[in-house]
Amino acid sequence: MTSLLVENGRALESRLDFSGPWRVLKANWWKVVLFAAVVTLVAAPFILSMPPYYQSSATLLLKADANSASPIEPVYRVDTSRREYYNTQFELLKSRRVAEKVVTHLGLAELPEFNGQPNPDSWLSRIKGLWSAAHQEDASSRHQHALEYLARHLTVSPVRDTQLVSIGFESRSPELAASVANEVAQTYIDLNVEERVDANTTASHWNQSRLVEIKASLEKQEKQLGDFLARNDLLTFRGVDGLQTEELGIITNKYADARERRLAAQAEFQSIQEYGRNPAALASLPEVSNHPQMQDLRIALIKAQQELSELAKRYGPKHDRILQAEARIKALNTQSNQLMREIADGIEDRYQSSQRKEQEYLAQLDEKKREFSSLAVKKDEYNNLKNNIDKTRQLYNELFRRQEETRLNAQLHESNAILYDAASVPLLPAKPNKMLFLLMVVIMAGMVAVLAVITAGALRNTLDRLSQLVSQLGGRVLGEIPRLAALQDQSALLRVGAVNPRVGASADDLYAIMRLEQGQLQRIMITSTRAGEGKSTLAALCAASFARHERVLLVDGDLRRGSLGRQLLGQAARPGLAELLAGEADLAACLVPKEGLTLLPAGQPVSSPLALLGSPRWSELLATLAGQFDRIIVDTPALEVGKDALLLGQPLDGAIHVIQSGQLPASRVLSVLAQLRDARVAVLGTVLTQVAERDLEGAENLRFCGAPTRGAL
Secondary structure, three states: OHHHHHHHHHHHHOOOOOOOHHHHHHHOHHHHHHHHHHHHHHHHHHHHOOOOEEEEEEEEEEOOOOOOOOOOOOOOOOOOOOOHHHHHHHHHHOOHHHHHHHHHHHOHHHOHHHHOOOOOOOHHHHHHHHHHHOOOOOHHHHHHHHHHHHHHHEEEEEOOOOOEEEEEEEEOOHHHHHHHHHHHHHHHHHHHHHHHHHHHHHHHHHHHHHHHHHHHHHHHHHHHHHHHHHHOOOOOOOOOOHHHHHHHHHHHHHHHHHHHHHHHHHHHHHHHHHHOOOHHHHHOOHHHHOOHHHHHHHHHHHHHHHHHHHHHHHOOOOOHHHHHHHHHHHHHHHHHHHHHHHHHHHHHHHHHHHHHHHHHHHHHHHHHHHHHHHHHHHHHHHHHHHHHHHHHHHHHHHHHHHHHHHHHHOOOOOOOEEEEEOOOOOOOOOEOOHHHHHHHHHHHHHHHHHHHHHHHHHHHOEOOOHHHHHHHHOOOEEEEEEOOOOOOOHHHHHHHHHHOHHHHHHHHHHHHHHHHHHOOOOEEEEEEOOOOOOHHHHHHHHHHHHHOOOOEEEEEOOOOOOHHHHHHHOOOOOOOHHHHHHOOOOHHHHOEEEOOEEEEOOOOOOOOOHHHHOOOHHHHHHHHHHOOOOEEEEEOOOOOOOOHHHHHHOOOOEEEEEEEOOOOEHHHHHHHHHHHHHOOOOEEEEEEEEEOHHHOOOHHHHHHHOOOOOOOO
């Protein structure tokens, strides 16, 4: 039983005991109320003196795309599609540059609210100002204070899933709260316009300076090109080689024509060479037959032959007309042959002439090719100079165009934001909610006090009530003894039950439990952790209660002091247990009848009783006494005093452990219970003594207190 008691107790004792927080609060409620009241009274002047703050907000619309008022591309451009764009604008609204312009424009550095000077309307501020009065700040410090104050009380909050941003400001003045919020928004807009104008101005100045430089470079390059052309006697007709190219083309065409003519004349000449000088063969050639004179001669010859044929029909061969016709035909043939020879000679002359022309044009073509080849190097140099001039002129024209566009854009003052809703003057302060602050102080102080009371009660970890014995020790709880007033006559201890009915009821309740649950236990030891916990009182009460029904022997086992015997007998030490164990006295001489029971005092004090208690005489004495008495109750020394109680308890049937209420932690009690277990002493249960009235939980005690007994132990 002792082992089970100790093991269960250690398991339960390892955690904090919050089983009775309501009881702790009920006992200390006035402390909680007092603490909350004191804290509230201390905080109230500070809270009530807090100046009111008014809040006003302006709404700004950040445009994703600039207005297309001008078709010209602006100089100042931002990529509004990037995720960082809006976050950047939010930070710019809170930037120092905006704050400085707002402070300067509104003169905030001269206002006490902003420059750190005490508020004359607040006694708390006046107290703080006693120190600052001796440390007057210059203008720069006041300006810095104003900037810091503005940054602390300015809020920039984007409206989710929109392009709107709310600009709020808190101030002691409602008009100033609205003015600052509007001024921050307008300053941001003005700075944005100013940045765009500055960008256009900077770009315009840069473009103008570049135009001057590029124009000078262009003039220099053009002069270099002119010097190059003059130095090389070149003309720019379709380029530096345009004239030569044109002449080369003309000569090439002429050479081609001459070659074609030569080939045609060569074909005619070869035909004449092939047919030789045969008139009939020559007459078949197209060049001859198609000759106009030859065609006229052929017609004349045909007519002459027709005329001769007609004349031959009428005249003879010797007729004059026949002869004249024959002479005419002969003359025509002679003339035709002569013409064919002349045509052949003309074809030969034409062939030779075409050959000469072809050779002349070929020579001219070769000459032009040589000239063109010699011009290639100059052409490359010319092209390089010309390309440089063209590129420089193109750059100049582009910069000039951009300069004109920038000049026009500079006249358009456009911002990326619009003050959509201006801040209005608030009618009611936004903070502080003084009543809420006071309520919070009361609640927080009460919570702190409650937590402190509960935690202190839990960390105290002393055994105050029967329920704690059950929860932290885990063993059998036999009962509780209410707190007793000091007795004037210690010898009346055995009659205290009759004098104090509540104590008597507790003792009778303990007797009933012992009879019902542990009736076979004859020899019982009553001990405690330390001296002064009421074990001797409990031993006397139990002995008196048992004595009304049984033969009871009360043994004072404290051989070192023998306090129980002196209290009950009220006289100097007499022979007792020490003398019996030492064999120096007779048993009958040591037993003292007292108030219906028998007392065995401790005898003369012994400085080292362990040798006596460790002898077999103690067990033999118990055996002798068991035959004479129904119940033997042994009052032993405290367990922390020495090993006396362990030696006394080994031959006994069990021990009742006495615990004084509110004095010892559970760990200390468990330690001595472990000693009993190691000494093989059975623990019958625990009894709580000196219990305050508020901690009583026993049914008998609650009945005497007039309290409800429901749930009592």
